[in-house]
Amino acid sequence: xxxxxxxxxxxxxxxxxxxxxxxxxxxxxxxxxxxxxxxxxxxxxxxxxxxxxxxxxxxxxxxxxxxxxxxxxxxxxxxxxxxxxxxxxxxxxxxxxxxxxxxxxxxxxxxxxxxxxxxxxxxxxxxxxxxxxxxxxxxxxxxxxxxxxxxxxxxxxxxxxxxxxxxxxxxxxxxxxxxxxxxxxxxxxxxxxxxxxxxxxxxxxxxxxxxxxxxxxxxxxxxxxxxxxxxxxxxxxxxxxxxxxxxxxxxxxxxxxxxxxxxxxxxxxxxxxxxxxxxxxxxxxxxxxxxxxxxxxxxxxxxxxxxxxxxxxx
Ligand SMILES: [Fe+2]
Numbered sequence: 001x002x003x004x005x006x007x008x009x010x011x012x013x014x015x016x017x018x019x020x021x022x023x024x025x026x027x028x029x030x031x032x033x034x035x036x037x038x039x040x041x042x043x044x045x046x047x048x049x050x051x052x053x054x055x056x057x058x059x060x061x062x063x064x065x066x067x068x069x070x071x072x073x074x075x076x077x078x079x080x081x082x083x084x085x086x087x088x089x090x091x092x093x094x095x096x097x098x099x100x101x102x103x104x105x106x107x108x109x110x111x112x113x114x115x116x117x118x119x120x121x122x123x124x125x126x127x128x129x130x131x132x133x134x135x136x137x138x139x140x141x142x143x144x145x146x147x148x149x150x151x152x153x154x155x156x157x158x159x160x161x162x163x164x165x166x167x168x169x170x171x172x173x174x175x176x177x178x179x180x181x182x183x184x185x186x187x188x189x190x191x192x193x194x195x196x197x198x199x200x201x202x203x204x205x206x207x208x209x210x211x212x213x214x215x216x217x218x219x220x221x222x223x224x225x226x227x228x229x230x231x232x233x234x235x236x237x238x239x240x241x242x243x244x245x246x247x248x249x250x251x252x253x254x255x256x257x258x259x260x261x262x263x264x265x266x267x268x269x270x271x272x273x274x275x276x277x278x279x280x281x282x283x284x285x286x287x288x289x290x291x292x293x294x295x296x297x298x299x300x301x302x303x304x305x306x307x308x309x310x311x312x313x314x
Contacts, residue, residue, distance in 0.1 A: 026179050035103060096114060197217045208289070208290040213233065273298050
């Protein structure tokens, strides 16, 4: 089934926002962004201005105007003003980026500032389109007009060459991949990520693919099972009593062989119900990276009944 016009335009926004996030991380990093990456960015921004914005300006906005939305003032006027403003910033940004990509490092500070201004404007603009303009347009346009917008979108892309969208989406993916933002957690500072793990209502321990203890959470908080830094680096077999060793070995062997996706236990600890689970951690390519242990006191969760929809006491 072919996609709706708003889905196509929102997808453009989403891909562009990923490019912005990747480049924002690169520009704020101590190491300057690689020139080749900035070269890819200039190419991609050409798509935003010459393709994405054109789809709206040539095929969506005029139809909204026909249906009675004024071109000046109101949401349409704001969107057009922002497209113009983005074009102005891009006119400044593109030559700086091209010079940087060609090896001129002097442009970095000015380039980073222009990029930050461009990305901030576009992100705010995309949000307004996604949440305000497109929902209004969906109510105003009938099925025939909606189909005309889709045809117009295809026409703008075709005018720039066959496979235009796929081509630029590939560039976007390359930027994101090179900036190592393929996963959202790459965009977080390590101390923020560590604080998130320590905020989970679950205690975590991780052993690597060689069965060595590498990490545990809540180091400075109260824990269900005490752990000290001395455990880091030791073989997991040394941390378990001999009577449970065969179980540990069996779980790890099953995880490594891909025979099991979780091993689960629950125990009564002086009236507290403790839920302990082991999970194989695998990379994107399915490679076994290690085993994660999660330990949670589920006593209070097991007691829950009915619903709580109102904010309880602090
Ligand atoms: Fe847009």
